[in-house]
């Protein structure tokens with residue numbers, strides 16, 4: 077789960093599909109996360125890879141009254 | 153140090169010394185040079201040019217163009233030059249040379265580079281006495297000859313040039329430029345019969361006649377006529393004819409200067425006989441090189457092959473390549489003779505009945521071309537008047553590449569694309585300028601290094617500064633290379649892709665607006681104020697360099713390695729490398745490392761190439777405790793930063809040591825530890841040129857040399873790229889070495905592109921430029937660089953102290969405690 081600088085929330089699967097990098101440790105901006113070992117980039121909104129690797133799963137997420145809700149069952 | 157003596161300070165003698173210096177010979181040898189001519193080494197090839205240019209003969213002709221090595225060069229390189237001094241005897245048994253000014257010099261190794269002199273065929277009236285030519289008769293070999301000719305030519309009407317080879321025709325063209333009517337008298341039937349067949353000789357003759365020369369071939373000159381006061385008035389021919397002239401130039405061939413070698417008991421035939429290492433076959437301590445040499449029966453009279461000899465000699469004498477061998481040269485020459493382009497390689501005529509012979513002749517335009525093919529391989533070619541195909545033919549000749557079925561395509565483009573492709577096709581290492589030994593890749597590199605004009609490239613590389621025949625090709629190559637450089641995407645110069653500025657512009661903007669954090673930079677300088685993940689790391693590094701302790705650190709701008717100060721591994725664990733300054737450790741340190749390794753079940757301990765110990769497989773949550781227990785500062789094995797200084801044992805323990813490399817390495821590492829930089833910086837200090845710490849292949853490498861001095865090399869690499877560093881400076885004091893190291897690194901920090909290693913940065917900026925800025929302080933910024941460096945040093949703190957106060961909650965918490973990660977097997 078990532079909190080963006082504009083306070084938005086995003087969630088994607090933790091492991092980068094091609095080589096098993098930890099997306100949680102990656103760089104983010106408002107659009108994408110970059111996986112540390114090999115610099116694959118994924119769009120936070122839908123998990124689509126912009127550098128030619130398979131996509132990761134993205135999860136809708138929001139905050140309400142201090143509670144974070146993340147839906148695991150969304151059809152992709 | 154061993155003594156190296158070089159006899160002959162001409163083109164090849166001096167070139168051989170340059171090659172020796174380039175291989176570190178300045179440290180191995182004390183070098184002494186003797187030269188009969190009273191100046192530094194000049195470009196003999198340009199004498200034709202000088203003669204034709206017809207400058208005021210009383211002016212100093214040794215302008216920058218003509219001089220290859222001015223006197224100062226010798227001093228700068230620690231060479232003792234005896235100019236205007238002739239060596240008269242070698243005592244091979246006492247290893248001494250005796251010169252005509254009475255000096256005696258001992259040698260360990262001797263190089264003979266005595267060149268040749270003009271051959272004067274027996275002719276009545278040629279000599280005034282044993283040593284003096286009749287007034288008005290000249291040879292054409294030296295600057296002195298050339299100046300004397302120009303002086304004498306003033307006010308004269310007619311000249312005869314005896315000899316219709318390369319030199320004779322050059323002399324003829326030169327004298328014409330002085331307004332004389334020139335007669336070329338050639339004993340053989342064809343002009344330039346050394347290089348050209350009879351047909352080509354005829355075509356050349358026509359071209360020269362069109363230029364107003366009178367050519368007499370098949371005519372032997374038997375005597376020189378003189379007036380009563382002893383000056384030349386004419387020449388006599390074997391057939392009884394005569395010619396009235398005011399001056400005579402004899403260019404009837406050259407003879408190697410072998411007298412000295414002969415009286416010293418070395419084997420001489422046509423030249424000094426040498427083996428494949430360019431050593432006299434009689435004496436392993438005596439080398440010979442240049443026109444005075446006879447190798448496998450061949451004597452060479454053009455510089456191309458002689459450059460090759462000089463390089464082999466240098467490889468061998470310095471031990472750089474003990475197996476270096478010269479196998480002789482296949483002659484491919486390209487010349488401009490009296491304004492006419494001539495290229496010749498290999499055979500000039502077919503020799504066997506089944507040799508293929510393609511011939512094209514167009515005498516009115518002065519064009520004549522042939523190729524000779526044997527067994528499908530190009531074995532000879534002659535191009536006269538039109539040498540546009542010389543590049544591809546030379547390549548076919550040198551490399552024996554397959555030839556087009558239609559042989560005529562070797563000479564002409566028949567319905568095929570424009571000739572520019574020729575430049576692109578040319579192999580990178582192909583020699584373009586034979587006169588000065590400059591290859592295509594050297595020209596291209598020069599453009600990459602920042603030269604932006606053809607003239608600039610020619611001045612730096614000296615290409616085209618000889619006979620001039622290669623000028624067009626040089627221009628084509630430079631233009632093509634410029635095109636490539638300039639066409640490069642402008643975004644390639646942006647420091648980060650999301651801000652349209654190169655690094656200096658970006659630094660200026662950041663300073664001006666006082667942007668102290670990565671998010672502030674994004675907000676102020678990107679188009680839409682958006683952040684950009686891929687640019688964060690580069691900006692964080694730059695801001696730290698600019699602001700030091702005033703930098704506002706944002707965790708999300710840090711790469712994971714920099715967030716936890718350790719190197720992330722394939723399996724999500726980390727590697728921890730504590731600082732071992734200068735690679736010198738202690739029992740207490742080793743004990744602590746051992747204890748930590750056991751306590752935290754570290755699966756692998758590894759000695760690194762940087763002389764440290766790597767603890768691999770540390771779990772993220774253990775990091776703070778590992779650091780606390782190690783109680784050693786970070787070694788920065790994870791960052792884009794100053795890494796280590798590798799050292800050798802130096803003068804304290806090594807019997808070769810010339811300087812205390814270990815202590816210098818320790819001091820440098822302490823001072824510059826952990827500094828951010830565009831890419832990693834690995835350093836080394838070696839105690840002598842044996843270079844056990846590999847200083848020649850480091851970002852900054854320091855080597856102790858004789859006399860307590862230190863050499864500083866920059867831009868070396870021994871990773872995926874291998875490059876020997878360039879010698880930035882040699883300094884007297886260790887403090888200077890420390891300062892200059894810092895100054896270079898600061899300049900690199902401020903000017904290198906993100907992730908640009910010093911081995912790309914140094915060639916990009918160019919060594920002379922770096923020396924001007926950092927050593928000579930041309931731009932007056934050295935003081936500021938030193939100061940900026942000091943500020944960075946003052947702002948340094950050891951990141952591993954964060955174990956006491958984690959920067960964020962969960963800094964060292966495993967991001968994925970529940971996920972099974974790939975396991976890296978422990979050994």
Ligand SMILES: Cc1cc2nc3c(=O)[nH]c(=O)nc-3n(C[C@H](O)[C@H](O)[C@H](O)COP(=O)(O)OP(=O)(O)OC[C@H]3O[C@@H](n4cnc5c(N)ncnc54)[C@H](O)[C@@H]3O)c2cc1C
Pocket residue numbers: 159160161162163164165166186187188189196197198199200237238239240265266267268292293294319322409412441442443444453454455456458487488586587618619
């Ligand atoms: C006018 C002219 C034009 C040329 N044009 C071309 C060209 O277009 N292309 C090309 O490839 N080549 C050209 N050449 C040939 C080229 O210059 C030579 O091949 C080259 O200079 C040979 O170098 P070297 O060092 O062997 O001999 P040199 O350059 O002659 O040097 C030998 C030096 O040794 C000195 N010396 C000799 N004996 C002693 C002694 N006992 N003690 C001290 N010093 C001694 C001599 O004084 C001389 O300075 C040209 C030559 C001339 C003269």
Ligand code: SF4
Pocket residue numbers: 800801802803806807808809810813838839840841842843844845
């Ligand atoms: S570089 Fe020189 S001083 Fe250092 S260990 Fe090697 S031989 Fe000894």
Ligand code: FES
Pocket residue numbers: 486584585586587588615616617618619620621622623
């Ligand atoms: S080949 Fe003669 S100047 Fe380049």
